Amino acid sequence: MSVLQVRRLRVYYGTPAQPVRAVEDVSLEIGEREVVGLVGESGCGKSTLGRGILGLLPEGARADGEVLYGGRNLIGLSPKELRRLRGPDLGLVFQEPMTRLNPLSRISEHFRETLKQHESRLSDAEMRRRSLETLGRMGIPPTRFDQYPHEFSGGMRQRIMIALALVLRPKLLVADEPTTSLDVIVEGQILALLADLKRDFGTALLLITHNLGIVAESCDRIAVMYAGKIVEEGPVRDVFANPAHPYTRELLRSTISLETTELHSIPGAPPNLIDPPPGCRFHPRCPDAMRVCAQLEPVEKRFDQVRRVQCWLHGPESRIPAGGELPLEREAIGVADEA
């Protein structure tokens, strides 16, 4: 059973004449109690996708396609209906916890407000009990319930933000780079908490990150995003062991471990999304690019129920024009292009 299905979602920013295509034709499914990692470089549209699911796009953004939740398409839902779903059904944890709490309100007031909004029938004592219980599981002692945000460290604030999302028992939590601004030790603690979500709260998690190590450790499935598209998706083990898309492969090569002797990076920069390259969007940076890659958009190839890739290397050969499989000839990517 899936909690949420995204089908052919597009999100555009900016003017109709020159739209920034932040998310282009993305489909993604998240199962109950599943942890899905969404990875990609900065600016590839992963945050936009995460927010698009909750209908929290900035002013001027337009979305179309389907985000199916509980039999309803969230795209085109009235703001009021969407607001009701945010919190009790869909939660969001942000990147920078330092500024996400109202500096003038106590932690207890944040919880009270949130619970009152969605479960107004709860008594004060019950609200308090629920809040303290959730905070306790995140490692925040009850003695600090009445303190103000500035009395907490970044890691503790992120725990509070997660507790604030979980106190309503959402079906799906979207965590948008929840540990990027925290130090490594705190990062590990927060990730451990998130990994236990499905056990403790029965919540599915969409973990947005650019850190593949995090995905390897805590996710069931991985979706790799490049320039607004999901180029590869599959179970974490399979994808890590045997990446099907050159971008995934290069991304995995770029991670650093104890065995790293030389830093690897993908030459070039992500394309601009106003005028993306024709054909496969990765072809200008792809070491395996063929002629067809610069001409036609790749067709999605499904290996099985859970594994798919968008790359001409996996065919179908019948769709590749004659001579299309020859290596793409191009000028070497200069240092200037990398900058």
Added chain:
Amino acid sequence: MTGTSLRTYLITRIALVLPMVFILLTLVFLLMRVAPGNPIEASLGGHVPQSAIKQIEHQLGFDKPLYTQYGNYLWDIARGNFGTTITDNRPLSQIIKQNGAATLELTFFAMIVAIVVGVFVGLVAGRFRDTWLDVGGRFFGILVYATPVFFLGLMAQLVFGVWLGWLPISDQASPLTAALLKTHTNIYFLDAIIDGNWSALWDITKHLILPATTLGLVTAGVFIRLVRVNVIRTLRDDYIEAARARGITERRVVYNHAFKNALVPVITVVGLNLALLLGGAVLTETTFNWPGIGHELVLYLENRDYVAVQGIIVLFALVVVAVSVLVDFLNAYVDPRIRY
């Protein structure tokens, strides 16, 4: 825990007042002494025999060495004795009581007008940014702010006093009311209420409307712009988005989160303006013949009444100190981050 830290903050803050006041008093003393010319001679009009001047100088202690004068000056102020004016022999304590009360009354109501109009228009303009409400609010703000207070006052007098004849255009009360009113606090408005003298209260209120609104509107101009900008800024803050992500209604997001945070910096500006107004809304008081302290200051300055000017300036300084303590306290009360 929070209560204790607020109390600690307050105690520290008040302890700092003493050196602050001391420095202020010293500055006033020194500035008055370095001003050129013989002040006694000037205040007496220049046609007084030298012996008479010497006598007054002796009486006021101006023939003593500077440090003795300084010591006496501090000691007098510590005892609340501000001296007596040279030109009309009025005790300064009386000026403070009577004219100060008139200024306090005017300032209080002007501030209410300024806060109500300024905060309300500013919040609406910021909340509905770039709509016609915003454009209207901003235009109104610029208009009242750019208009000189005496011009706005004159126009108000012309329209509501002369053409429509609804409201009196000068003084604090009609002479009859003033004569019959018993004095308790010197603040007419309060005195009328204490006595339960409702016809006097009505008369006093009518006299208050034009000057208080004029002064209030001019002050509101600053508030409108400040509040509007703050609302726009806070509506973009991260915790606003986070609240929306928790499904908090837009109404609550705006009222509980955005407006509250937007108004914190406004407290400081309101305080500064309050101190400014209490220090004599000279132009307004002159336009409406309001017997306030700014009005008096101008008169004594013209006559170069040394003692009067010094006393009134010391009073202003003390008012500024008191208001800034009040502002700090309010800020600390509203914003927990300041208490540390």
